[in-house]
Amino acid sequence: MSGDHKHDHKHEGADDHAGHAHNHGGIFGANTELFFALGSGVALVVGFALQKLVPDISGWIPLALFLCAYALGGFFTVGEAVENLKRRRFEIDTLMLVAAAGAAALGHWAEGSLLLFLFSLGHALEHYAMGRAKRAIEALGELAPRTARVRRGQDIVETPVEQLEIGDLVVVRPNERLPADGFVVAGNTSINQAPVTGESMPVDKHPVADPAEARTRHASITSASIVFAGTINGTGAIEIETTRKSTDTTLAKVVRMVSEAETQKSPTQRFTDRFERIFVPLVLVLTFVLLFAWVVVDEPFRDSFYRAMAVLVAASPCALAIATPSAVLSGVARAARAGVLIKGGAPLESLGAINAIAFDKTGTLTEGRPRITDVVPFEGVDATELLRVAVAVERLSDHPLAEAIARDGAERLGNIAVQTASSLHSLTGKGVTAQLDGQTVFIGKPEMFGTDGVSPLDASARQTVGQLREQGRTLMVVRHGSRDLGVIGLLDTPRPAAREALDKLRTMGVQRMIMISGDHQKAAEAIAAQVGLTEAWGDLMPDHKVEAIKGLRSGANVAMVGDGVNDAPAMATATVGIAMGAAGSDVALETADVALMGDDLSKLPFTIGLSRQTRSIIRQNLFVSLGVVAFLVPATIFGLGIGPAIALHEGSTLLVVFNALRLLAYRERL
Incomplete structure (x- = not known):
């Protein structure tokens, strides 16, 4: 697509925050890191209590407990640091280990233990919280059943879904999940399509009139006969003929694309990456300079070394690194649960800045059934x-x-x-x-x-x-x-939800909404009047639609809403391309930045509202992460200890993650 972000589907930066996104396993499964961190905390507390409350105790006992805290707290941190160094990256994990080693060299075993305990606890909780957002995505993939009942002649054989072939006849009983994409060849029912399209009400389904024609011309199949893997059958038994293998179903594609969206960097993320590349070397130079403060200031090297380590900890941009990815991942996961596919951080952020929207007429503002x-x-x-x-x-x-x-x-x-x-x-x-x-x-x-x-x-x-x-x-x-x-x-007939959706968008402050259509001007104006639009441009060929979008983009951020097929060039030209009714449409899924999986225009205000909330949370996270660093660096230079610095530093990291996770519970304001 044209524009700065259009369809850059490379996995840019997929590993840029590897240290912040590992799902650590081990003897306790995914919670192993959390148990290690808690073990480090227990060893630290017991050692500190013995040291302060039992003055006659031998010194090696608290030291042994502090060493245990070091081992448990630093176990995963060392692993991540080694992996980063292998990739020639000097990141937050390495900085923390250097600071802990420095504290040990000074004999501050308790503070070094506190550093590693809080850092490991922060990472463990951060990974747990991020895992919640990822599980919201992965849960989509688990909707489809593992087996299917396939008709083989007069027999019905239970078969793993991975072995289903195109053209197989699958029997689906009442209240079961559908194992494959296809079309109904026998039986009438209603199907809950919410897992794929986000539709709140079950959709009536009936058999195709001519299975042979449906088999050769998929475009002839109406939505009333198309079914998707992972959706829930109602009270009627049906037979479906599969049209895709399990790896190519609409549900599988949505899961794959949403997962890939995590690696698509947003403009804010690219900014923070550039900032970190400049900021981290400056921190290292400042730390090195502070190591020699004793030459200028009348203090022992020990105090200069301690201050340098405290600054090293305080200035590490851990919260900044996770501020945007956590919000993007949560926003994309929340949209997917509502039947909206957003392909990464760039369209998610850009959609919130939209102030003009161009709508195709047929199939978007109208039913598409003239x-x-x-x-x-x-x-x-x-x-x-x-x-x-x-x-x-x-x-x-x-x-x-x-x-x-x-x-x-x-x-x-x-x-x-x-x-x-x-x-x-x-x-x-x-x-x-x-x-x-x-x-x-x-x-x-x-x-x-x-x-x-x-x-x-x-x-x-x-x-x-x-x-x-x-x-x-x-x-x-x-x-x-x-x-x-x-x-x-x-x-054509206007969609019942069109006027209400446009009214909501107007209330949200979208300044300009235009209908662009290949139909003649009078037809365009007639439909526009019925849905409440004041601007309608008719008689437009596909290349004219592209020129119209270019004209709108000269003074605004423009979204183009269409069907993803004949409107693809115009959607590619817009700031954000949005496809309606993309479920089952390969072209729509590939073309659009945002795909409304169901034929439901009411999802558009929800999606724009979610994008705006995501932008707001990203700004809040940046303010917190940069604000804490801006406070801690001078504070540690002037004497703030490693303990309080670590508490504030790791607290800010957790704060931005949990703030981002609020997006998983986002609801449209009525």
Whole structure:
């Protein structure tokens, strides 16, 4: 995509914070690091208590306990430091070990133990907290069952989902989770699709009319027959024919993309990385200089060394390193639970800064299921001939307007036979051509005629088109050979949730909302008025939509909301591309920065609100992390000890992580 962030799907920086994202296992499983940290704390407290409360005790007993605290507290820290050094990185873990070794060299075993205890406890709790966000993502992948009941002839065999092949017939009982993506071939039911699309109400499902056609033309399958792995069957038993292997299901793709989103850096994250690359060397230089403070200040080397170690600890940007990734991961996980796929930190942050939104009309603000409203034959042609030619050609196309003409036209023809057309060719944004009875058929917008070598309409035809256009109809003119047969008028239906969603966006402060459409201006204005928009741009070809988005971007951050297929160029040009109804659509999932998995426009205000809350939390985290460092560095220079510095430092790290985790509980404000 154009713009600074568009579709940079490299795993940039996947390891940049490896020291902050390990899932440490061991004899206690994922909680091993936490048990080691708590063990370090127990050894520290007992050793300190014996040292202070039992003055006659032998000195080696408290020392042994402090050494135990060192070993337990530093165990995982040493491991991370070694891994970082192998990758030629000098990070926070190494700095902490140097500071602990310095405290030991000074004989401050208790303070060194406190340093490693608090650091290891902070990391253990940080990993635990981050694990919660990751588990919210991983839980999606666990929704699909491990086995499926597959029909093999007259038998039903239980098979691991990994062994399912495309075309297998799978039997799903009532109240079971579906094991695969596919389409219904037998049985009626309602399915809870919330795990994939976020829809709050179950969706009625029924079998496809023609399994053979569905098998060869997936685009002909309506949403009422499409099912997804991981969704929950209702009270009816059904059979589905699988259309994807287990590794390629919509659910698997969502889990994979959301997991990859963790590695996509946001603008703030890139800023903090640049800041750290400058800041850490400065800290090391400052520490080295402070080691020689005794040369200038009248104090023993021991005090200078202690102060240098305290500054080293205080200035380590641990909270800063985790401030943005924790918020991004939590925000992406929360969106995924609501049926919204956000591909990383860049679109998550950018969406919160959106102040203009362009909407495609068909399938976005409308149901995408237009109906024939007018069949107007030209002079010397009857309506039956017009419909027979139109239905014969449009049956070959999967465009929503073509489907409407084929469906409604066939209903109007009743039992009248329709011939078979061939050689369908699409003229993007204009119409189609095909062969019927040895002659070429043109069906498309009136604007198609008279351009690109297609002869124009005569005066009476243009007059008829003009009259229908004034009524806001979408028009398709039909020409067979050299004869203009007539014009078919269609009208789409606005989505019930469209007006409410647009009102919410307006309340949220989105300054400008525009509908851009390939339909003629009057049709665009008619739909815009019904959904509450004041701006509607019609008669736009795909390249014109791109130019329109470029014009909007000159003065605003623009989101483009479309279906992810014919609107892909415009979505790629926008600051953020948002695909509607992306469940099951590979093109939409790959094209968009943000994918609303269900056909639910009400998710858009939720997503923008979540993005704004994420931006707010990132700013709070940066303020806390930088503020603590700004306070601690001068404070330790002027005498603050390692103990209080560590407590404040690690406290700030935990604070920013738990602040970020608030996003997992985000709810849209009504």
